[in-house]
Amino acid sequence: MRRPVALVVDDEADIRSVITFVLDAAGFEVHEESDGEAGLVTAGEVHPDVVLLDWMMPRMSGVEACRELRRDTDQDSTVVILLTAKAQESDIALGFAAGAQDYIVKPFSPRELVGRVQALLAGTG
Amino acid sequence: MTLRPDNPIPFSESTPIREFVESADQAMVVVDGTGEIALANGLAERLFGYTRTELVGLPVDVLVPERIRQRHGDLRREYSAHPRLRQMGGGTGFQGMRKGGGEFPAEISLSPLETTEGTYVLTAIRDVTASRRADYLASHFMAVVESTHDAIIGRDLDGTVISWNPGAELLFGYTEAEMCGQTMSTLDAPGRDTSSCDQSIGADPVETQDTVRVHKDGNLVDVSITNSPIVGMDGTLRGSSIIARDISDRRKAERLKDGFLSLVSHELRTPLSAIVAHVELLLDEDLLSEHRQRFVEVVHRNSLRLERLVGDLLFVAQLESADLTVTMTDVDIVTIAKDAVEAAAPRAGGSGVDLRFEPGGHPVRMVGDAGRLGQAVDNLISNAIKYSPDGGAVCVRVLPDAAECIIEVQDEGVGIAFDEQEHLFERFYRAPTAASLHVQGIGLGLLIVKKIVDAHGGHVSVRSEPGSGATFRMMLPLDPTVRRSTPSAVPALARSSAR
Numbered sequence: 246m247r248r249p250v251a252l253v254v255d256d257e258a259d260i261r262s263v264i265t266f267v268l269d270a271a272g273f274e275v276h277e278e279s280d281g282e283a284g285l286v287t288a289g290e291v292h293p294d295v296v297l298l299d300w301m302m303p304r305m306s307g308v309e310a311c312r313e314l315r316r317d318t319d320q321d322s323t324v325v326i327l328l329t330a331k332a333q334e335s336d337i338a339l340g341f342a343a344g345a346q347d348y349i350v351k352p353f354s355p356r357e358l359v360g361r362v363q364a365l366l367a368g369t370g
Numbered sequence: 371m372t373l374r375p376d377n378p379i380p381f382s383e384s385t386p387i388r389e390f391v392e393s394a395d396q397a398m399v400v401v402d403g404t405g406e407i408a409l410a411n412g413l414a415e416r417l418f419g420y421t422r423t424e425l426v427g428l429p430v431d432v433l434v435p436e437r438i439r440q441r442h443g444d445l446r447r448e449y450s451a452h453p454r455l456r457q458m459g460g461g462t463g464f465q466g467m468r469k470g471g472g473e474f475p476a477e478i479s480l481s482p483l484e485t486t487e488g489t490y491v492l493t494a495i496r497d498v499t500a501s502r503r504a505d506y507l508a509s510h511f512m513a514v515v516e517s518t519h520d521a522i523i524g525r526d527l528d529g530t531v532i533s534w535n536p537g538a539e540l541l542f543g544y545t546e547a548e549m550c551g552q553t554m555s556t557l558d559a560p561g562r563d564t565s566s567c568d569q570s571i572g573a574d575p576v577e578t579q580d581t582v583r584v585h586k587d588g589n590l591v592d593v594s595i596t597n598s599p600i601v602g603m604d605g606t607l608r609g610s611s612i613i614a615r616d617i618s619d620r621r622k623a624e625r626l627k628d629g630f631l632s633l634v635s636h637e638l639r640t641p642l643s644a645i646v647a648h649v650e651l652l653l654d655e656d657l658l659s660e661h662r663q664r665f666v667e668v669v670h671r672n673s674l675r676l677e678r679l680v681g682d683l684l685f686v687a688q689l690e691s692a693d694l695t696v697t698m699t700d701v702d703i704v705t706i707a708k709d710a711v712e713a714a715a716p717r718a719g720g721s722g723v724d725l726r727f728e729p730g731g732h733p734v735r736m737v738g739d740a741g742r743l744g745q746a747v748d749n750l751i752s753n754a755i756k757y758s759p760d761g762g763a764v765c766v767r768v769l770p771d772a773a774e775c776i777i778e779v780q781d782e783g784v785g786i787a788f789d790e791q792e793h794l795f796e797r798f799y800r801a802p803t804a805a806s807l808h809v810q811g812i813g814l815g816l817l818i819v820k821k822i823v824d825a826h827g828g829h830v831s832v833r834s835e836p837g838s839g840a841t842f843r844m845m846l847p848l849d850p851t852v853r854r855s856t857p858s859a860v861p862a863l864a865r866s867s868a869r
Contacts, residue, residue: 259644259668263651266661301636330639331632351639352646 248274249366250291254284254310255299255328260351264297264328267355271363281305285313293323295362300329300340308343315344324365328353387483387492397495401430403450403488405443417497419469430493435467446491453482453489466495475502521593521614524600527607529553541593541616543586554612557583559590580617592621630812633800637679637812641672648672671720675810678752682814686797689821696739696825698850703734703743703775704768710747711766714755722760725751728767734775736848738826743846746822749815750779750842756809757783757840774828775848780841786834794832795820819844826850 251273253264258279265275276291278284281298282305288296296314298307305313307327314320326347327340340348346365349358391398391409397417400409410425418425418433434442449456456479466476475498483490515522521538525531530553534546542549542557549556559582578596585591593614600608648665651657657665688694711727718725747766754764762782769776786794793799800813816830819842823830827850834840 257640257644259672260640260647263644263647263665263668266651330636330643332635332639351643353643354650355647356650 248272249295250274250276250293251362252276252278252284252288252291252293252296254278254281254296254302254307256280256302257299260299260328263355264358267359268362271359273362279303281307281310284310288314288320288323289317292319294366295324295326297326297328297358297362298345300327300331300336308340311340311343311345324362326358326362326365328358391492394494397497399425399430399433399493399495400483401446401491401493403490405429405431405446408490414495417468417495418466419472424469433466433495435465435473438465449480449491450489453480453491455482456480466497474499519616521612523549523554523612523614524609525554525612526609529610532609538614541585541591541614542583548586559584583614591616592618634683634812637810638676640810641675641679644672645669645676679812682812682818685818686814694742694821694825696742696822698737698739700735701738701740701743703736703738703777703846704729705733706740706744707747707766707768707777710744710751714748714751717752718755718764721755721758722762723755723758724761724763725755726763726765728765730768730770732770734768734770734848736775736846737850738846739822742822742825746819746844747777747779749819750777750844753811753815753842754779754781754783754840756811757781759783773848775846777844777846778841780839782839785836785838786832786840787836791832791834795830 249272251268253261253268253275254277255261255264256279261277261279265277268275273295276287276293278287280302284296284298285305298310300307307329311325311327314323314325324347325345326349327343327345328349328351329336329340330351331340332350337348337350347361349361387400388409391400391411394411394413397414398411399407399414402408407425407428407430410420410422412422414425415422420428430446431439431443464476464478465473467473477496477498479494481492483492515535518535519537519540521541522533522535523531523538524533530551531549534544534549538549539545544556578594580592580594582590583593583595594617596613598611598613600611602608645668648668652662652665652669708727708729711725715725751764751766758764758781764782765778765780767776767778767780769778787802790802795816797814797817799817800811820830823844823846826846828844828846830842830844832840832842
């Protein structure tokens with residue numbers, strides 16, 4: 246059986262590595278990128294089940310990357326979660342409007358993050 | 371009015387002239403050809419403070435202040451030689467004087483009075499203290515309205531603009547002639563809510579609103595508008611006045627501050643997120659020791675980053691309330707720079723940056739605050755590391771001179787566009803390059819460097835070309851208590867604006 250594929254896009258290496266650590270422990274095949282543009286390229290290659298997107302990143306922001314992913318019909322089944330320090334209600338609304346399925350505010354609990362990822366994937370069947 | 375000489379004894383009891391003078395609604399005196407008062411009425415008694423008995427026979431010149439008495443006499447004699455009707459209001463600056471010396475501004479009118487006894491002059495005197503005061507206040511208020519930079523706009527009950535001061539012209543671009551007869555909706559910004567307070571006219575109390583209006587040239591202006599009813603002396607509503615103030619600068623500052631706060635929030639949450647996430651994993655007793663070691667290092671690194679950030683914020687917060695205080699002692703700047711380099715070595719290593727130190731030989735003694743100078747050098751090194759590519763070199767040099775010491779930090783990073791360089795030392799400023807690269811930081815590091823260098827009587831400068839790295843220089847006098855009269859001999863570096 247195929248392992249679920251996760252893509253972690255964040256410009257902070259310490260954040261990427263901790264997410265990778267917990268998702269790997271939960272049985273995911275994890276890919277990492279450090280900006281939105283590179284994230285989109287990798288998403289096109291690995292067709293992830295879930296993408297964890299930071300918002301404020303160089304070159305292309307997480308919200309822009311999320312919109313791009315939503316435009317790509319190949320990625321219809323991909324679950325997108327924004328994981329960001331931007332915590333205002335207007336930001337959260339903007340994130341969902343861009344097509345994210347969930348919005349996690351930093352600082353975050355790695356275990357809760359894994360729980361949310363698994364629940365969302367179970368929901369999409 | 372010229373009275374006809376129809377009575378041979380003009381001022382005896384019950385003559386028409388006497389009755390006329392007595393019943394007049396202003397102070398009157400009748401003066402004979404020699405300048406003596408022949409008749410005075412009750413209002414003249416009240417105005418000048420003399421009794422009628424005192425006034426009659428008194429030289430009329432006594433009713434003007436001493437200093438103009440001579441000239442008053444000349445004018446009076448000239449008038450007697452060529453008598454004619456002279457109406458009130460023509461005279462300027464005429465002064466009357468009361469018994470006991472009180473002066474008041476007055477207007478007089480004169481009528482020749484032909485009698486069988488000779489020519490008399492009927493003089494009416496009006497105290498214009500109150501109207502002068504009113505004129506003065508009116509012109510004063512006018513000057514206030516004309517001179518202020520705030521827009522002051524008067525409207526009638528229909529909302530039609532009836533007055534438009536130079537401040538309004540400055541703020542909105544329209545002249546008084548263009549706006550009088552118009553309504554405030556001329557200034558509405560398209561697509562904006564027009565239910566603003568400057569549309570209404572009512573007896574409601576003063577309302578103030580910050581909003582946006584359109585200048586004649588089409589640009590939007592941020593304004594604070596206060597609308598107040600104009601109520602007449604009789605209590606009726608006459609219209610409304612609008613005072614509009616340009617708040618573009620305030621708005622710009624607010625936007626800068628908002629941007630700064632959002633940046634601070636992001637910069638604080640990022641290391642905090644790494645700490646919180648890793649600590650949660652560290653609480654797991656089954657964690658392998660190799661992971662445990664790595665996570666502790668992450669927590670440590672991010673704690674230090676957080677500590678630096680909080681330190682910078684507190685430092686700048688303190689600068690807001692007071693000038694930077696420095697404790698001056700005899701220090702060796704080479705040791706200070708060396709310590710800063712050693713402290714930054716792990717960060718440089720972590721970023722793949724080759725950090726070098728060229729101390730230039732001997733210790734360099736100077737008068738300074740060791741802690742602050744170390745902080746300044748450290749900030750420059752941290753910046754250089756942050757903007758360096760992987761494998762890039764950062765070189766720290768101490769270049770002693772006869773009267774000053776130069777500390778130079780050179781990197782091979784992205785560089786700084788020329789038009790960004792002059793803003794580098796401003797509060798909250800982040801170069802667009804930094805923002806687009808999402809380099810860590812909140813735009814305070816160089817401000818702190820500048821404040822520290824300023825407090826040492828030195829200056830900080832930058833030389834850079836985009837794409838080929840940047841060199842920051844702190845030039846510090848060896849003894850800041852000795853003022854230099856000649857400028858530094860270091861050319862070609864753009865200096866920060868403040869000294």
